[in-house]
Structure formats: structure tokens, C-alpha cells
Amino acid sequence: MDYLLTEEQQMIKDLCRQIAEEKIKPVAAEYDENEEFPWDIVKILADSDIFGIYLPEEYGGMGGGVLDLAIATEQLSWGCGGIALAFAATGLGAFPIILYGNDEQKARYLPELASGKKLAAFCLTEAEAGSDAGSIKTTAKKDGDHYIINGTKQWITNGGEAEIYTVVAITDRSKGARGASAFIVDKDTPGLSFGKKENKMGIRGSATREVIFTDCRVPKANLLGKEGLGFIVAMKTFDNSRPGVAAQAVGIAQRALDEAVKYAHERKQFGTTISSFQGIQFMLADMAIQVEAARALIYSAARMIDSGARNVAKVSAMCKTHASDTAMKVTTDAVQVFGGYGYMKEYPVEKLMRDAKITQIYEGTNQIQRSVIASALIKESLA
Amino acid sequence: MKIIVLIKQVPDTTDVKIAPETNTLIRDGVESIINPFDMYAIEEALRVRETLGEGEVIVVSMGPPQAEEALREAISMGCDSAILLSDRKFAGSDTWATSYTLSQAIKKVGDHRVIFCGKQASDGDTAQVGPGISMHLDIPQVTYVKKIEKIDGKSATVERMTEEGYDIVETPLPAIFTVVKEINEPRLPSLKGKMKAKKAEIPVWTAEELTCDENKIGLDGSPTRVVKIFTPPPREGGQLLKGEPAETAGELAGILKGLIIG
Numbered sequence: 001m002d003y004l005l006t007e008e009q010q011m012i013k014d015l016c017r018q019i020a021e022e023k024i025k026p027v028a029a030e031y032d033e034n035e036e037f038p039w040d041i042v043k044i045l046a047d048s049d050i051f052g053i054y055l056p057e058e059y060g061g062m063g064g065g066v067l068d069l070a071i072a073t074e075q076l077s078w079g080c081g082g083i084a085l086a087f088a089a090t091g092l093g094a095f096p097i098i099l100y101g102n103d104e105q106k107a108r109y110l111p112e113l114a115s116g117k118k119l120a121a122f123c124l125t126e127a128e129a130g131s132d133a134g135s136i137k138t139t140a141k142k143d144g145d146h147y148i149i150n151g152t153k154q155w156i157t158n159g160g161e162a163e164i165y166t167v168v169a170i171t172d173r174s175k176g177a178r179g180a181s182a183f184i185v186d187k188d189t190p191g192l193s194f195g196k197k198e199n200k201m202g203i204r205g206s207a208t209r210e211v212i213f214t215d216c217r218v219p220k221a222n223l224l225g226k227e228g229l230g231f232i233v234a235m236k237t238f239d240n241s242r243p244g245v246a247a248q249a250v251g252i253a254q255r256a257l258d259e260a261v262k263y264a265h266e267r268k269q270f271g272t273t274i275s276s277f278q279g280i281q282f283m284l285a286d287m288a289i290q291v292e293a294a295r296a297l298i299y300s301a302a303r304m305i306d307s308g309a310r311n312v313a314k315v316s317a318m319c320k321t322h323a324s325d326t327a328m329k330v331t332t333d334a335v336q337v338f339g340g341y342g343y344m345k346e347y348p349v350e351k352l353m354r355d356a357k358i359t360q361i362y363e364g365t366n367q368i369q370r371s372v373i374a375s376a377l378i379k380e381s382l383a
Numbered sequence: 384m385k386i387i388v389l390i391k392q393v394p395d396t397t398d399v400k401i402a403p404e405t406n407t408l409i410r411d412g413v414e415s416i417i418n419p420f421d422m423y424a425i426e427e428a429l430r431v432r433e434t435l436g437e438g439e440v441i442v443v444s445m446g447p448p449q450a451e452e453a454l455r456e457a458i459s460m461g462c463d464s465a466i467l468l469s470d471r472k473f474a475g476s477d478t479w480a481t482s483y484t485l486s487q488a489i490k491k492v493g494d495h496r497v498i499f500c501g502k503q504a505s506d507g508d509t510a511q512v513g514p515g516i517s518m519h520l521d522i523p524q525v526t527y528v529k530k531i532e533k534i535d536g537k538s539a540t541v542e543r544m545t546e547e548g549y550d551i552v553e554t555p556l557p558a559i560f561t562v563v564k565e566i567n568e569p570r571l572p573s574l575k576g577k578m579k580a581k582k583a584e585i586p587v588w589t590a591e592e593l594t595c596d597e598n599k600i601g602l603d604g605s606p607t608r609v610v611k612i613f614t615p616p617p618r619e620g621g622q623l624l625k626g627e628p629a630e631t632a633g634e635l636a637g638i639l640k641g642l643i644i645g
Binding site: 007008011012015018019022023044047048049050052053062 | 570571572573574575576577578581
């Protein structure tokens, strides 16, 4: 399908696809097995200017938007949904600075993100604050020109590998949802340390780790926006980043479809290729319909966000939910097309199924997304 | 100082077909790529520029107008500029005429310190153009370079691959190096490079602009006459002797005897 991409977007798509095919796909199974951080791929992405795609030109980026980020994430995730996260999660960590950073903060942090010299990570989730983000316990207490941060963030993508952390912490508990604030914390700040690296079901080529703050003194200059904006920073960040998760999901789903079609041509049963059976054909057709529909929704949502539209939480949540549910369904069906071979690690589809699962869970579970969508619907009907 | 890379656009297949009437390659319907060995030449030129911290990488190709695509790809990898040598008069050039024409271009560029090319092209497989340029320009050549150990503006020390191992060769510059795939891993293009490539103006130099001696270019300037090109018949399976060694050894001796004495 023709999505009327600009020449620049077509270039991004082609180059990311080339990187995915030539550099990521061949090593994906190895990183999945070893759970190492893909620094060699990060270097390739940096040298190819991929990290700057969605960052403003004045800070060394390419000036693209959410759609450009989605196009890149989709193609890289086609190669490996885990490895692509080094890039995509940096976007998640960078959005608070892009959206709420002042000129000084942007000038200080964005160029090194654009060049890929540094990675970023976003720290919100805690052990007892997942879907209920409002119940975070990490605190930031003002002390002269500094804030002192204490608490433990959990399941932080790029944790330990990133140099720049954007962190949401409570500055005034009495103010409820308006009592949180967002900060930029450099990796080398005393009091910042890292806990255990998680052993995950999928996206094993990405680092997921605890980020621990122990009397971590952060200069006041690192406060994003102003005190009390923490949750707004987080929500606006998610509005911009969810199409990226959706793109990751659709990249994984497209790969599953491609693998299934290829295998159906090769595999012979009852004296003929299984692609000649209508039962398989219908599965492949349904997979293709779902993948294309998911992609169309993501690109439309991304374009709407890039146009500067105000209320984008609903479409952002819609594309994330639909694409991740699609990825789960399509990867499961791909394993089914492969039959017993699909269940084996020597074949690529079981990994796709494991990688797809997280997209229904992180950056807001699909249940939370549906709450976001429903409350927007109700609000719209009352307006 | 200028670092020159010579590249060739070739059909993207190892199974090229030959037109029987002209004995030339059929290029229609086959996607074109940069000759794979030339990709290593481009990469090494870029690395030399990075090592020296100065210099301009200029990529040059002789070919039909469509070879411009190959030059743009080289720019997207980081080459500074490109020149296409294209003229109907160049058609039918053999390796001697090609190396003469390329040498004329290199002279016109001027200030060339290092010239890189791939060890051979994947379509013709002659490996003669690099050495030919060395002769036309009267500069040293090192073929099958697998490593540049040391290079400055005046001289270079390189490793030259041989069948048994490698030679270490020290040469003054300017010199021409033909490279093997062991030398590096070519980089991918960058987005900024791709954008630069899209906008780049690529001058086309003709025989006249190169002040070529017309007797030395194109089919007329090519001493090579291609009499016949054919695909050799595939090797046949051979004969496998099975059984006890004592028996099969005797059998083999008998066969060999028959072959030798006939």
C-alpha cells in the first residue's frame, strides 16, 4: 500500500530496512539467546544518523516527527523487536526533553542523543506503581539548588546502558496527581545505581533493569518544565511514544507474516506445498489484512500527532492497542503455520511471538489504553 | 590532497548472460550495483581520509549515464564528490582503453595522492584496469591490498595478499592500490549522506573534456579482440570407486594406466 511518504521518509524506510536485513536479522537470535546489549548495532545506527530522525535540526537531528520515528522503528523491529528498542526506548527517554525541556536543557542533551553518542531511558514504573502510575513512591526533595531523589524504578528499558535518564518523582505528596515532577538525571550522578537485570520472556536483546536513586542530588537546572508537571510530562510523552510501540509491534507482525508466507511455499505435506491449502491461505490472508490495517492506523495517528493536533491521547492509544493485539495474533498464527517447527528455537517465529507479547503490556497495558480511549469517547460525547 | 576511488557499475548477478552476436554482456532487466570489490575500495578511501584527518574523496566511474546511480550511492556512504566519464566514444573499451581514459580523468582531477580500486570487477573479472592505470600514470601499484598499515601524505606501508600469506610493501605516494575483501567491512550509507547524494551535482566528462587521444579510446582504441565467449560446460560427476582399499587401489591403478597409456 502507498502511504504517500515524503522522499525523506522513504529514505528512512529504505535505510532502516537495509540495516535490519543486513545487520540486525543475522544477529537477532544470538542476542536473544545471550541477552547482551547490542552496542555494535547501536554504533551502526548512530553512524547512519538514525538516532537523529525525530530530533530537531537545530540540535543535530533530522527534524522528523512521530511518523518518521514510527517508520524507522517498524523497519528495525522487522529485524529484531528487542534490538530495535535501544533506539525506540531512547525516543521514549528523549520526548520529555523535546516536549518540556528549556533551550539550555535541549542544547545540553539533544545533540548527543541525535548523534547516538548517548542513549536515553524513561523512568516512571515502580514495583507497586504500574498501571496505577499515580502511586509512585520515589521522592524528590528540594534542598537549596538541588533536588534529592530517593526511590527505585523498575523495568527500565535501556537501564544501565543509557547515559541520560528522565525520571518522574513526587515533589509534594499532598498535591496528589499534581505533586509529581520530572527530572533529567545523568548516569554519572552520585547516588544513581542499577539493580538486577531482568531475565525476560522476549525482547531479550534489550536491557531491562532497576534504576535506584539513593540520596541522588540533581541540580535544579535539571527539572523539566516546573514542579507539579511530572504526570503531564509522562502522559504527553506517552502520547508521542505509543505510535512507536505500535510500530515495533507491526514490524514484528510483518516479519511473522513474511516468514509464514515463505515457509508455506517451502513446506510440503500430502505431496504438495502447504500454501496450496485454503486453510493456510485464509490464515495468511487474514494476517496480511490485520498487519496492513494496523499500519494504516499507526501512520494516520502519527500524522495527526505531527500536525500539532491537541487531543491525541485517544488515537495514540488506539494505534498502540490495535497494533499490539495484531502482533500477538499474527505471530501466534505464524507459529501455527510453521506447525511443530514453529515451536522450535531453530526457526524464527517463536521468538517473534515472545517479542510481540510485551507490546500489549508496556507503555500502558492495552486495558489502560482502552480506559484512555473510553474516557476520551465519553468526554467527546459530553462536549 | 585527493583520494580517488574508481568504481564500476555491474549487473547484480554472478550468472551474466552474453549476447552471441556482439559477445558483450546483456544488461537489460538485470539490476545494477556497485562492483562488490569496489565497495571495499570506497570504504578504505573513507578510512584513509579519517586517518589522515584531511583530504577529499572523489569517486570516478566510466560508464553509461545510468552509472550515475552508483556514484550517488558512493556519495551516500560519505564520498565528497563524484565524476562520471560518459561518451559514446568510450563504448567498447577494453581494459587498456578504459585504464587510459580513467588516467586522463585522474590527471584532470590533479593532486591525486592515493587511488583505490577493487581488485577486479565481478562481470569481466580481468583485474587489469588498476595495473593499467599505474602504467599510464607512471605511478607505483600494489595489487590485492588487504591492509593499510601506515599512511601519511608521502608514503604508505601496506600488506599485499599472496597465495601463501602476505607481503609487506612500502611505497611512495602517489600510488594505486587494488583491494581485496579482507581489507575492511564497507559501511552502510547514512541518512545525511543519502540526502547529500540526492542533491549532488555529478559532472559528466566526455572524451573531449579529457583531451583523450581518439586512437586510444573506445572500441577502436582497444587492442583486445574478443573472438568468442562461452560458458564452460559444468564439471561432470566423476567416478567413485567403492569397496575394500586393496581392491579399489588396484582398480584405480588400472584406470590411471589406461588414461596415461591411452
